[in-house]
Amino acid sequence: MTVCAIEITRTDPFTITADGAYAARLAGEGEARYPERWTLAGPEAYAVPLPLAQPEEADSEVLPLADGRVLIHRRVADRHVFALLYPTGTGAGPRTGELVLGAIPAQEGLRVTLLPPSPDGIRAYALTVGAEDSTVWQVAGHPAGPQRVAHVPGLCSGGVWLDRAGRLLALDRELEGRTKTVAVDLAGAVSPLLQISEDSDDRLLSAAPDSGLLVIRSDAPGETRLGWGVLGSARPVRFPECLRLEEEATPFAVQPGQVLMPETCGVALRVGEAGLALWHPADRHVFRLAAPQGWLGGTGLWTAEGRLHLPYAVPEVPCGIMSLGRPVAPPPPVRLDPPVRLDPPVRPDPPVRPDPPVRLDPPPEPAPRPVPLQQAPLG
Template sequence: MTVCAIEMTTTAPFTISADGSYAARLAGDGEARYAERWTLAGPEPYAVPLPLAQPEEADSELLPLTDGRVLIHRRVADRHAFALLYPTGAAAGPRTGELQLGGVDAEEGVRVFLLPPAPDGRAAFAVAASDTVTTLWQVAGCAFGPQRVARIPGRCSGGVWLDRTGRLLALDRELEGTTKAVAVDLGGDGRVTPLLQITEDSDDRLLLADPDSGLLLIRSDAPGEPRLGWGVLGSSRPVRFPECLRLGDALPFAVQPGQALMPETCGVALRLPEGDIGLWRPADRHLFRLAAPPVHVEPPVRMDPPPPPSPRPVPLQQAPLAGR
């Protein structure tokens, strides 16, 4: 399943690992916040709290890896620090292990944020965006601390993976007054190429992509107002804006996997402004509405055994760029 971070109105935002086996959120209230990891690959989900001696700040970011560890991004004095958290047993009771990964300098006017989980489940990336230039950092899965992998003119936001190898990344770049989605080739020295340009003056953002079918979910003001639309990666056909997707601030958050070269039949789940869930396929002319299920924020709490030692970092795969 292709997913992005899911934000629920009754609790903190969750981020789900690349393979769907773990999720993480910042639990607690006020000044008593701590990281919490949920295990999803089992008969029922359960939570593992990962508190440390000091509580976490409310603006800390979490990202679960497929080996069960949780990456945390904190603002510490004049640096953005990154670390891995994991549960570890002890005779006196449960403890939280922490592996420091280093950091990058904090600069005025530069926003630093984590990208969605990389497809391999081991690497993690952060974006440092200013008004004139954006730097892409690999902050986990590399040999020696944060490593700069790309430097992109303009201010970037968003972040969508376009393939299963973790080589192609889409970012929404604001440059010279307009915002266009661009593709960054992490296996080609950070080369940047245009991805979306519906009209010359429109703001064209990529919300979600499915590498199996090539389906792209887009938000653009090319029709005269911001609208949801869809297209196909590598296709020469124009982006379409179905009337049934005229839904205001609706957000696509999951795509049906395994629909190889069949974007028209690929199911998409959307979070609707009213709080309900919408189900839609490009081949359909209507949207199915479902009431959102109740949110369970107090799952059973268990302690896992310590995770196995991490394997040596694996370099990004060098895969050829194949268009459809």
């Protein structure tokens, strides 16, 4: 179904697994909240509610796993509790099973948030931020319950996976008044990743492990702008003029599978509260499109084939997916060379023996037209 107008955009978090097979959100309204799992791998998406005896708090977090279970994070008294929910299908109707994994003690001023789904789809991680430092916890996939896996000095936020193995995690760290992105090896090492200038605040918004495309936000150009670079490249970060939008834009999906071809990756941007835009580094053009009514959380999923899937929920379609193809960028202006003017041949006088015919040189070869940058081969 294609919806042509933007009227409602649900801002409740909607999280999709790295392989695009499942998604989860906290559905319901007001005090009647419950986890809901979406199955996306198949001919048609469908939702499975996972309610328990008591409704969930509005600040609970949910995260889908690759096996169809849903991780939930709740604040319960003086603990942050983590559990796995799954449909059991027993009794008179669908039931919800719950497996409690363990808890992290709550402390005054401690913030606990779930990190984006791990690329392997089996493990799940949470980030705790205290007064001076941050800690990455593995909260699912470990037999002994929540375990500390990395300690990072400074106040961290964000969270972007840099590899397909789920070992390298990028975090935006605020330290000594500046924010820089660091790479956290979950084996324990922390190293700088993004530092455009010494005095700039540089944040990593998204990364495509296949192509190495990085989308960042930085004030290094003199104002806060979106830019892009390539992981491991010696070339500087670029800040295209087309990404200088009136409203703040945030990438939420990047096209996978473009191995070593960052310029060809599709990037989906949420613009403002409910706007949608698509961009490819090679096009140097941003396409503004209509998002579906009831778009969930400003999220979506790019496929390797170049289709963008956007989840939405409205009363008549409680579980819908809108699919978009890649727009075609307008062609660059073509400069036409002026025609070559040939003088008419010289006519000899009648009484005089005609001179040999005047030989006209062929018109000069036109000068080679510069190839537009988006068509130039990459060096």
